[in-house]
Amino acid sequence: MRKVTIKNQNNEKTILVPEGSNLLSVLREHAYVVNATCGGSGRCKKCVVNVNGDPKLSCQTIITEDIVVEFADDRRASKQILMDSSATHYRIAIDIGTTTLAGYLIDLDNGKVVATNSLYNPQISYGADVISRIKHCSLGSLPALHRVIIKVINEMVTDLLPNQRPEHLILSGNTVMLHILMNEDPTSMGRSPYIAPFLSSKEFSGDLLKINAKKVILLPSISSFIGADIVAGCLYIGLLQEKKNVLFIDLGTNGEMVLKANDTYYGTSTAAGPAFEGANIEKGLGGVKGAISAVSYEKTLMIETISGTPEGICGSGLIDIIALLRREQMLDETGLLVTNQESQLVHRLIDDKFYVTDTVYITQKDIREFQLAKSAIVSGIMVLLDQAQIELSSLAQVYIAGGFGFHMNKKSAIAVGLLPVQLEDKIRIVGNSSGLGSVQVANDLSLVGECETIAREVICIDLNKETKFNQYFIDNIYFAL
Secondary structure, eight states: OEEEEEEOSSOEEEEEEOTTOBHHHHHHHTTOOOOOTTSSSSSSOOOEEEETTEEEEGGGOBOOSOEEEEOOOOOOOEEEEOSOOOOSOEEEEEEEOSSEEEEEEEETTTTEEEEEEEEEOGGGGGOSSHHHHHHHIIIIIHHHHHHHHHHHHHHHHHHHSTTOOOSEEEEEEOHHHHHHHTTOOOGGGGSTTOOOSOOSOEEEEGGGTTOSSSEEEEOOOSBTTBOHHHHHHHHHHTGGGOOSOEEEEEESSSEEEEEEETTEEEEEEEOOOSGGGTTTSTTBOOSSTTEEEEEEESSSEEEEESSSSOOEEOHHHHHHHHHHHHHTTOBOTTSOBOOOTTSTTGGGEETTEEESSSSOEEEHHHHHHHHHHHHHHHHHHHHHHHHHTOOGGGOSEEEEESTTGGGOOHHHHHHTTSSOGGGGGGEEEEESHHHHHHHHHHHOTTHHHHHHHHHHHOEEOOGGGOHHHHHHHHHHSSOOO
């Protein structure tokens, strides 16, 4: 056995582990949050910790001696008190995102959100996307993934409502996240025919899963890859009540969308990858503290962060940077970074990296990741329109949701081809609609029934079976001339 002493900003703990253990596995097992978006394959280079004073990739470190490990437990919490409240009855809504969890405290006396918080999903130690989480579950890590999500939910509840148990806890999230929460094996969703063990809503005592709430309600999902987060979003925008043709798109770790056309509902999920949540981006972050959320340039380069000093780039910041590089002719139509000596920003391009600050940059590989993501989104939109036999021009409104959507610059999104130019005047940014829809349910529990109706009515389109999707994808991979 070897002694591992773990130090971070929260505590210091010493544990004994078998010689030959993998350090990342040890940190996961003891519920430390390490950013390992590649799932531990050594590709993302984000799981760096100090081992006996030297920086090392935890996923590539085998414990052969007693070691001291120092690192920041990468939760990146942010909390906001919106108003004082002296209520005695509260409910809490939490959106369980693949990358980030968002919590809302609701005062039942007036129905208002009085506090919010957000936290990285600690499952990011097992990979950035649902496919990597499913893989780890299939290899026996379901209990560990379940344990860490229960732990972080309880931390968020306690943070929002110290010394009390909320009357109800409303939970939304994608289908895989909800299965892991329930300790249900999601492996069947990772292979054809992609069947989810359950899709309907659930209500149970918090004691069942040792959750710090009197009652817990899980909202229903539509399919294996169109989850309760999308149902909650559709509820929030009032999709059932819409009279015109509208499109709802949730841009997060996955790209899910629902089209209402001629009173019929079509839904799909694109393999967009997690670029919009900062994963698979070398200096990427989710929508959390330290993330660059907006970039503009006139005479000087202007940077905005969600809060704090810039440490990385979230999805909206990435879009702004790529739009800026296109405008400055430092990025050609194929997505290749080029040296344009006429641009005042050319000095920031060093070794195929464009530096936004002295330490934060985007790489050529980051741009390629974005191209894959944006092409998947646009191509998914076109397939849904084909299914409904309508044109882009017939859409009355396009709702953009997702953690980064709240910060997204519409003009930048159009400039980089993330959304068709024909939709520019029809885009409405709605922020974290999954969380906000869950807040609506917290205020009126009867809305669970409306959520069930939404989940039941949506016709799911499998893009893997749509031959036109591949052609659209090829057509949209590049930037417009």
